[in-house]
Amino acid sequence: MTVLSVQQVGKAFRAYRSEWHRFARWFGLPVKPAEEVWVLRHISFDIRPGEAIGIIGQNGAGKSTLLKIITGTLQPTEGRIQVNGRIAAILELGMGFNPELTGRQNVRHAAGLMGFSREQIEVAMPQIEAFAEIGDYFDEPMRIYSSGMQMRVAFAVATAWRPEILIVDEALSVGDVYFQHKSFDRIRAFREQGTTLLIVSHDRSAIQSLCDRAILLEHGHVIKDGDPEEVFDFYNALIAEKENSTVEVKKLDNGKAQTTSGTGEARVEEIALYNSxxxxxxxxxxxxxxxxxxxxxxxxxxxxxxxGYSIKDRLGQVMYGTNTWHTNQVIHNPQPGDEYLFVIAFPANFGVGSYSVQTALVDRDTHLTANYEWRDMALLFNVINIDKTQFVGCMWNEPKITFEKIAP
Incomplete structure (x- = not known):
């Protein structure tokens, strides 16, 4: 069973020489548009109940257009969408809000459009107001709100009732850090209760901590659908790709995918981790x-x-990373055939678990100017607790704890 099925969906924006031509097209007459731009084409995927999917891609890839089609605010040019369950969506900031109405009035209006009765809305209103935490502004016109305050109200009303499907666009990124944490806590709680999640974000940590799958859009097409870490590695390789460079993906013995990209002027020949x-x-x-x-x-x-190198946990979240640009150890004018051995010494102050090493050979502090080689999953290793006090977490930071009894 699927809660959301997207089958061969496409969206074209068309321009006509006149409004008469547009009307004629509506009535089925064979009038060709003066201009036709496809922003989505042949998009297909299914989402099962309780699954969490991240949609990623560069600006202009078609992510927001796809979400608007799924929520019904935009009609597809071709294909079909099947939804089984109630959708709550947070798309464009302030979408559907009237700037002349107060926050409270906009909540009533938005919740009414979501299908809730006046009684249901008034019962939920105190909780919505408390979650938004904007104080007296809740009864002020929304035109005086900051973007962050609009986001608070939009999220509070959209999530006041747990939906079968929750769709979140990049809008959450405008909120302050405190409210972002609060929002993601609610999203995680919904997930534990069985809500299906569809989220668009450039935040790798958010996608990898929340999602079971990630879908990568490029020029309006799905080019990769799978494990979030593998999809993000491929996405980063595409961003880093320059002229004459290649993106190579191969399966490792442990079943994970290693993504390599770059123009090839320099390459990692060997890599190994040595113990004490x-x-x-x-x-x-x-x-x-x-x-x-x-x-x-x-x-x-x-x-x-x-x-450059970084050490990532099993979810692909970076535990630590740096490069020799930041350490003032840049190699100038190396020649073909030159070999270098880099020795990076550090204490393995990580929590128990498996980790991977990502390497990058570049020209300066970022891979965006010249990417000679970018390699994910260059090395895998495990950290075990042999002689430390029992602890949980992603890093070892053993404290010294003291206490004394306070006299009455």
């Missing part, structure tokens, strides 16, 4: 001093060479 005994290690202890050794070979002359 100087041995190559797949398992290291919490807090153990280790060395990450990376052998790099130059294949074509470049002006500057920078090595």
């Amino acid at each position: 005994k100087g041995e190559v290690a797949e398992y290291v202890g919490v807090g153990e001093p280790v060395e990450l050794r990376v052998k790099v070979k130059v294949h074509q002359p470049v002006e500057t060479l920078v090595l």
Whole structure:
């Protein structure tokens, strides 16, 4: 069973030479538009009950258009959408709000359009007002609200009743950090109760912590649908891709996908993690001093060479990362055939779990100017607790705890 089925959906925006031509097209007459631009084409996917899907892609990929079609605010040019359940959507900021009405009045209006009765709305109103936390502004005209205040009211009313399907666009990004945390806590609670989630965000951590799947849109087409970490790695590789570079994806022995991209002027030839005994290690202890050794070979002359690396947890969230641009260790004018051994020493102050190393060979502080090689899943290793006090979390930060009894 699916709660949402998208089948061969496409959307074209058309311009006509006159309004008469547009009317004629509506009545089925064979009038060709003067201009036709397809922003979505052949979009198909199904979402099961309780599943959480992240939609990612560069600006202009068609993400917001797709959400508008799913919510019914925009009609598809081709294909069909089947929805089984009530949708709550937070799309464009302030969408559907009247700036001359107060926050309270807009809540009544928006909730009424969602299909709730006057009695249901008045019962929920105190909770909506409390969740929005905008104080006396709740009874002031919305035209004097900041964008963050509009977001608070929009989210509070859209999530006042748990929907079968919750759709969230990038609008949440305008809120303050406190309200973002509060909103994501409510989204997680809905997920635990069985709500299906469809979210558009450029926030990798949000997608990977909330979602089971990610769908990557590029120029209005679905080009990848799968594990969020793998899809984000592929997405980052596409962003970094420059002329004559390639994006390669291969399956590792553990079933995960390794994504490599770059123009190839320099490449990582070898990479290994060494434990405190100087041995190559797949398992290291919490807090153990280790060395990450990376052998790099130059294949074509470049002006500057920078090595970057990051260590990610099993969800793909970066635990730590830096590069030799920031450490003032840039290599200038390396020549073809030159080889370099980078030794990165650090304590494995991570929580128990599996981790991966991502490497980047670039020309400066970012991969967006020149990407010689970007490699995800370059190395996998595990951290185990051998001799530390029992703890939970993603990092080891053992405290010294003292206490004394206070005399009455």
